Amino acid sequence: MKNILFIVSDNLNKPCGGLAERLRQILPLINQKHNCIVFGSGQSGTYKGIPHGGLDTYRQEAFLKIEGPPLQIVLTAFINKFLDEHNFKPDIVVSFDHAAILPGYNIAYYRNSKFIVEFDLALFSYQKQYNPDQLSETNKFYSNFVLDCEYFGIQKADRVILCSEYYRKELPNIKTKHEPIVIANGINVEEWDIVEPNFKFPGNFKNNLLFIGRLHTQKGVQFLLELNLPSDTALHFCGWSVGSNLYEDVIAKCKNVNNMFHLGFLSGENKISAMKSSDAILCPSLHEPFGISMLESCAGKIPLITTRVGGIASFVEKDECIVCEPNIKSIEIAIKQLYDMSEDDKSEMVKKAYLRAKNLSWKNLAEKFIEVFDTI
Numbered sequence: 001m002k003n004i005l006f007i008v009s010d011n012l013n014k015p016c017g018g019l020a021e022r023l024r025q026i027l028p029l030i031n032q033k034h035n036c037i038v039f040g041s042g043q044s045g046t047y048k049g050i051p052h053g054g055l056d057t058y059r060q061e062a063f064l065k066i067e068g069p070p071l072q073i074v075l076t077a078f079i080n081k082f083l084d085e086h087n088f089k090p091d092i093v094v095s096f097d098h099a100a101i102l103p104g105y106n107i108a109y110y111r112n113s114k115f116i117v118e119f120d121l122a123l124f125s126y127q128k129q130y131n132p133d134q135l136s137e138t139n140k141f142y143s144n145f146v147l148d149c150e151y152f153g154i155q156k157a158d159r160v161i162l163c164s165e166y167y168r169k170e171l172p173n174i175k176t177k178h179e180p181i182v183i184a185n186g187i188n189v190e191e192w193d194i195v196e197p198n199f200k201f202p203g204n205f206k207n208n209l210l211f212i213g214r215l216h217t218q219k220g221v222q223f224l225l226e227l228n229l230p231s232d233t234a235l236h237f238c239g240w241s242v243g244s245n246l247y248e249d250v251i252a253k254c255k256n257v258n259n260m261f262h263l264g265f266l267s268g269e270n271k272i273s274a275m276k277s278s279d280a281i282l283c284p285s286l287h288e289p290f291g292i293s294m295l296e297s298c299a300g301k302i303p304l305i306t307t308r309v310g311g312i313a314s315f316v317e318k319d320e321c322i323v324c325e326p327n328i329k330s331i332e333i334a335i336k337q338l339y340d341m342s343e344d345d346k347s348e349m350v351k352k353a354y355l356r357a358k359n360l361s362w363k364n365l366a367e368k369f370i371e372v373f374d375t376i
Contacts, residue, residue: 002373003035005090005107007079007100011042012052014265016243017214018292019096019120022163022185022365029366034373037088039079041242053082069145076103083107092373097121098146101153114376117157118183119289124150125170125310126218126287158376164290164311183369184314185290186362189354192299195269197276202261205234209335210278212237212271213293215244220284220307222246223328225253225260229335233259235282238274240265276300280338286326288312294321295360298353303346305334315360320353 006027010020020040027036028048037051044054058078059065066074083090094116095104101117108115123146132143151174154160160180162168168182201208207230215221215237225246229235237254241247254262266274275281275296280303283294290311297304304321306312324334341349 001034002091003088004030004037004092004094004373005079005083005088005104005113006036006038006040006094006096007104008038008040008096009099010243011040011054012038012047012050013045014042014240014242015267016240017121018185018290021292022120025186025188025362026366026369029363030369030373033370035088037083037086037090039082044082051086051088053079058082068142072099072102075099076106079103079107092116092376094118095153095157098123098149098153101149105153105156114158115156116159116161116372116376117153118161118163119150119167119171120163121289122150122167122170123147124172125167125289129218129286159372161372165314166311167289181368181372183365183372184311184360185292185295186360186365187295187299187357188362189299189358192272192276192296192301195272195276197273199270199274199277201234201236201274201277202263203234203259205232205259207233207339208278209233209235209280209282210238210275211235211282212266212275213239213283215239215241215246215250217245218285218287220286220326220331221250223284223326223331224282225249226328227332227335228328229259230339231259233335234261235259236261236263236274236278238263238266238271272296272300275302278302280305280322280335282331283307283312284324284326284331285309285312290314291316295357298350298357301350301354303338303350304353305331305338315356316353317356320349320356322349 012020012024015021039053042054042056044057045052090113092114093104093108095101096118154174160176162182164184165182213219237250254260281297283306285307288310294312306321307326308323322334322337324330
């Protein structure tokens with residue numbers, strides 16, 4: 001049995017994206033074989049008996065408000081304090097994405113631990129969506145810092161894990177200590193089968209569309225805010241402020257129009273019921289390392305409107321969803337296509353996606369992680 005520290009820029013008790021959902025599902029399974037402890041964002045606490053150190057808790061204790069690269073300098077101190085408080089000597093440190101790489105490496109180096117880096121959202125891939133030369137000097141500095149962290153982690157890690165085959169192909173041509181490993185996301189379709197679609201959407205509209213995830217430009221939320229929806233149709237946003245650069249825009253829009261609503265943060269059966277009660281899940285992403293909310297849509301037999309970019313294409317075929325481009329007009333056409341479809345065609349589409357989702361399980365994912373931990 002090994003002691004494993006997970007460092008993640010999300011919170012397991014109130015997640016903002018797919019990374020936290022990935023950990024929420026696999027950590028209890030991994031914890032049956034190895035001792036696990038987590039340091040992430042938000043407040044400290046526990047998740048299913050697993051200690052969870054929260055960055056906000058330690059920042060408040062230190063009266064610290066700095067962000068960005070300076071924060072990563074002191075992050076190592078916060079994590080070390082958390083480990084000492086729990087008398088936890090990690091045999092393995094797992095850092096998820098750029099913000100966790102430098103503190104994870106430092107802790108692993110000085111505590112003589114093995115070091116693993118996993119990429120669930122990587123700038124080395126996402127930066128292809130924009131021209132770095134057009135960034136402001138401040139943003140250019142931060143962009144270069146993030147890339148430096150990612151390249152450093154790729155070279156220094158004892159193992160590099162990618163969340164999708166798409167990300168393996170995007171990995172920079174940098175020498176790694178071992179062959180990179182792909183461990184894709186999973187789903188427990190049984191959880192989705194038993195929940196009834198009885199969520200009550202606000203507004204009493206005949207038709208209800210749902211976006212769920214980070215309220216961010218990466219997710220195409222800016223297009224959704226400008227949609228010209230049919231008069232009998234409402235759009236609902238499920239997401240909160242952490243990791244969301246369009247959160248305030250969504251709140252303002254929902255206050256000023258009568259057919260858009262912000263549902264806040266939903267989890268568990270409440271989230272599943274909301275998704276299954278909707279007519280479709282909208283995912284007009286510009287970039288997706290994997291796309292866990294799309295996989296959840298497949299498990300819930302919910303029609304999916306998506307750009308099918310990046311990792312999404314690895315588990316959703318073109319005939320299993322309605323494909324749109326990342327622009328307002330194309331999304332509006334896709335919505336019309338949804339409501340013009342016959343019930344038989346719609347049923348056949350979601351059935352194909354559901355059968356594919358059944359082959360992806362969180363249990364298999366956890367076992368792949370355990371195999372890595374056992375052999376490192």
